[in-house]
Amino acid sequence: MGRGVTGLAPACLRASQLELFSPGAPGWPFGDFHALPGRRLCGRPLQIRQVARPGAGPEAAEGRGAGLSSLIMDPECSQLLPALCSVLADPRQPVTDDTCLEKLLDWFKTITEAGSSLLLLQENPCLLGLLCHVLKPQDLSPRVLAFSLRLAGMLAAQEDCFQYLQQGELLPRLFGEAGPLGGAAWTAPSVRSGWIQGLRSLAHHPSALCFLADCGAVDTIFSLQGDSSLFVASAAGQLLVHVLGLSLQGPAEGHPGLQTGDWPVCAQKIVSHIEESLRSAATPQITQALNVLTTTFGHCHNPWTQVLWVRLSPLVARLLEKDPVPAAHSLVDLLLSVARSPVLSSSSCGLWETLAQTLSHLSPTQAGPLALGILKLQECPQALRAQAFAVLLQPLTCVLEATAQAPGLLDSWDGTGGASVTVDTLLASKAACVGLLCRTLAHLELLQPLPQRPSPWPQAPLLGATVTILRLCSGSATPTSDAGGHLCAFLVGCVRVQRAALDFLGTLSRGTGPRELVTQVFAVLLEYLTSPDSSPTVLKKAFQATFRWLQSSPETPGCSDLDPHAQLFLRELLPVLPKRLCSPCWEVRDSGLEFLTQMIGRWGGQAGFRRALLASEVPELTEQLLRDPESYVRASAVAAMGQLSSQGLRVTPASPEHPGGQQKSLLAELLHILSTDSEGFPRRAVMHVFTQWLRDGHADVAADTERFVARVLQVASQDLDWEVRAQGLELALVFLEQTLGRPSSHCPYAVTPPVAAPPGPLAQALRPLCRVQLFEFAFRALFDCDRPVAQKSCDLLLFLRAQTASYSGPQGSGSVPEVASVEAALQRWQAGDQGQPLGYLEPEVVVAVLRSMDLEGLRGALAESSDRVEKSPQSLLQDMLATVGALGEDEADCY
């Protein structure tokens, strides 16, 4: 069977290829044929699997659009369309898969965007027929009805087509009272959604506005805002925003009325509706209005938005007078959206006052996101920022006070009287307390790295509060007040707060703190790392935070070792680590190993660390974990052992129990894992370690590099996991660079590793590559069924070809018989028969084969989406027809 990739285009191959590949198939390097053979879904040809393709997935609309290569409707599609329209219009042939309809709409969208909708309609009268047909009273599927509404809207987006459709009174019948709006089909959410989306597409010109006004659509949209389907409700809100924007950018564009009274009727109607909703006592209505406004101010930055805000802000401010403030979340979103709008953030519209007022009226839980939003604003009055920061810090102040620590935190920030409210919230219930603290910590974590974070940043009190929270969670804090006792009872053992606090503690490592606080930080981290009660996720976070704090601890002047303080900590930590590596819980063993790998990577070269590590049981235990039953742990152990070995920290005991018994070398052990491990993760990890070792010139590798590379490539080429094969190519590339020298174009300033630059003639330089059978590996990878592998191999061969460009070997690919046989073998490989090896190749043969290959063409083919054949509109139409046809057959079978 044909594969989806062709890369070879030497003249001698072309004739035979034509039989194997249809013109226009993916990867075909010559010309682009429109005459794509129709394929049914069930008879899909073998494709390149799309693994890890960025943006892959059903939502990748661009990919989908790009796949529909034909921008004008080709004759084949035109021929299929009437049949499809009649199938769609036939209620007896239900379309079961609405993704087809979505794809069809996408296709129409590309067509209408590229050309005239009117022309499309005139050339394909069946479309009009379909639109008229759906209006007849019948038992039509809601999907088809929704599709028709969306299609009609899409077509009517162009004014001439709109007029054309209007002539037949089609649009009022589709979107007006007489249409599905009043019928039974309206109960289906998909129809209501189709109606909204149709109008959304349609509303692109002034005539559309008149139409909306005439058919009374705006009132329907108002009512749909409260629809039971969230999708419909949300789309209705967005449609309102769109219509409002459209009506205000109409003829008087650039000169919006300074009075809303001057605004078009449609806009006035919407604004009145929003006002009415804001005055309403019902929270859902207020929420709808606020959401519409949020979207408006978020998307539209025309001057009229300022006029709108001036008119509506008193109503918004009045919401704050209610207790509790209704729709607080939406209100916060709106205020932040307004504050971010470049048109509105001037002080003239009283925004800052409203924000300040809101901050003080909302409950601590609701005020947090607003405070964070305010602090993220680029420009904002200092007083407001101070207030916002105080709100944000309030819960932590309460924690500090409850544990009778000198707050100090907010002496400079506490400008509000919200403390008692915050305390009330914290002590109301466990859920409220946990929620507020987690949110506060998360907000502060987001704020910490921002350049506009408040200054001075209260690093020390924040550290104090976080440490206190962690100690409350572990039960080691001693609260002195009743409130503290309650907090302690709520927080003891609370994993959520522990995770949030450890994350924030990690973030705080970017700053410094007073010595005694840093001591406390290390103490609390050690407490968590030691405690048997730390849950695996908490422990992982504790490891992460620990690494960050160790990383940030100042280095001893003069030498690049850890400071004595951190060393002391490390001495206490290292006895804990073996216990974690022996944990019955694999997540704990895994995070322990990850931490270890990080530590070795960072301090592996430092004497203090090395001494401590070697004195512990950690290296031995790590090696034992290479045989862990859990694959993730094995993978992490491989990475850790790779690091240990690179740093010369692997213990190779000439143990007294095994005198003379040579311990298996790590290289052999890792090779064993690579060739036998049943799971992909450890094998991938081994490949990473090997690549790194090769790059770093690890002693075991340097002893016989060629043998090493040959063995690794041989094992990797047979691996079922594409990432292992891809990593094999990475390793091959490193070897290639070391043999031939790094390409100068990569980076002119790069320090090239001490490698043997090609000394003599190129053929000699290529010989090691031939000996390790790198080319066999690369060629096999070129026809790999996983695209990333093929792409990587293509890049590698292109690099190699560039390197050999200057080589003046035998010219003309066909002239050397060996070349022809290699090409024939490659052709068989391409056809799926990879059994036969190439054997040893002479450098000259390799160069000749490389030159004869259309690698650029192949790269282009690989870069294209692999399923573009199936995404061709014609294929889509055929699939749909075939599916419906097949359904008919099934029905017949039933009799």
Add this chain to the structure above:
Amino acid sequence: MKLYCLSGHPTLPCNVLKFKSTTIMLDCGLDMTSTLNFLPLPLVQSPRLSNLPGWSLKDGNAFLDKELKECSGHVFVDSVPEFCLPETELIDLSTVDVILISNYHCMMALPYITEHTGFTGTVYATEPTVQIGRLLMEELVNFIERVPKAQSASLWKNKDIQRLLPSPLKDAVEVSTWRRCYTMQEVNSALSKIQLVGYSQKIELFGAVQVTPLSSGYALGSSNWIIQSHYEKVSYVSGSSLLTTHPQPMDQASLKNSDVLVLTGLTQIPTANPDGMVGEFCSNLALTVRNGGNVLVPCYPSGVIYDLLECLYQYIDSAGLSNIPFYFISPVANSSLEFSQIFAEWLCHNKQTKVYLPEPPFPHAELIQTNKLKHYPSLHGDFSSDFRQPCVVFTGHPSLRFGDVVHFMELWGKSSLNTVIFTEPDFSYLEALAPYQPLAMKCIYCPIDTRLNFIQVSKLLKEVQPLHVVCPEQYTQPPPAQSHRMDLMIDCQPPAMSYRRAEVLALPFKRRYEKIEIMPELADSLVPMEIKPGISLATVSAVLHTKDNKHVLQPPPRPTQPTGGKKRKRASDDIPDCKVLKPLLSGSIPVEQFVQALEKHGFSDVKVEDTAKGHIVLLQEAETLIQIEEDSTHIICDNDEMLRVRLRDLVLKFLQKF
């Protein structure tokens, strides 16, 4: 209703409940922490222990040096270990009707109660509780009897002398009541008094109350008990667990609507999460063995050991411990491992289903089959020939005062490569280790207590909502060492009532109703009258028979027939010969209509005043007051009986009579 508290140990409870003329003992736990004051009983002569110096008073008086020995600054009684019995003076234990046992740990004092107090009642327990309880007692007796000790110290117990001793001997409570261990004969006799019960089985006690055991999820066959009459329900929760270990899950739903919930047997280590502890146990075990050391696990022969073996079964391969032998040494090791496999109906669902495959429910069967786990009755015999190091030994007793563990402590204590891991929470590990000091081996404390913690208790109480909670006083305040941990106490509304040893608690509810049955023929004769929609009343005249705490209304006896009377009496003549009954009244008086009626009857100066409870109708001329309240009506008129009767009749017109 009263609760007599005979034990001061919240996890080894012994309470007596007096409820509706029954006397029910709830558990009889034996506090064995007293043994920590004694020297260990070595299996083979220990020169170290036998050469310990005698203790003398500060003034050099050495009259106690035979009884008390000093070891690393601690003083121990050199005698057969003794146990602290439940209180026997608070209530006459011969009056106890039944004893309800919750789990095998809570029955260890049974022989003392059933054999020495004149107890003549029945003991109720589930089958696994009895069988495993028997194993524990057998082990205990065996441990102590196989090391006969001639000496029995009693001098130190003298109150005047005890005061002079150092702590903790000085502070030991009720030392005069401490007793030596019972004999196997006493055990057998005690166990013969037990009647086996199944979960949810209803057992009638003298017709007065019904007791029902419910699964408590803590151990094989462990139960909570419901003690209920027709209108009152007392739940006794003792040693329950919500964790998914081997036993059947806890039955919480049946505890709902209790008037009183007696709550005992919570976790002894509320700050330690059993999962974390199991992890700690495994990690330390692996680390020790990898370094060539031995691991000693002092434990009971049943319970947590099953879970530990199961964890190890899953863990040993991943930790590379497949070649390490595990030894389980106990006189009852074999029976315990086998019993656990046959009590399928008492196991959690997962394990039950295995039986149908058929597979042994516990994986220790496989460990035994593959020779990874070996068990021996004692370290004499086969064990000594099979013994291979490094190894892991599970053996008793967790107090480290008797049993094979004493030998291993002496054997391995000197090497820092070895580790002793404490998993049983009943004994303070520091006190347990005291007579072994100085000790080089590592000590790890991983108490695994799966019983309810305070968070679970608070959820449980919210769920079952008892009217009153009664618990040991230790649960009503945070532990002394962590006085700030308000979360480590029972928090409920109304606050829990607490008790302590030798205290009698009057339980805070009164019995208000009693169920009475009506004989069918009597019921037949009743003619209910509907006084309100849905409420009908009927008067009944009957004789109340009470027997075996059951009350029955029977038709009154017919008057004896006059002799010679031939004609049968008519039914209407059956009415007993008693005073004519006044009719019963019901309903309320509508004031307005009443006033109208008064006016119709010629009272012209009627005034109505509203009061807090109803109305006062004033007849000014007649100087008469009619006080109408919700549940009473008074006519107050001086010396005019005629008027009163008139008014009364008027009032009665508005009320229903039957």
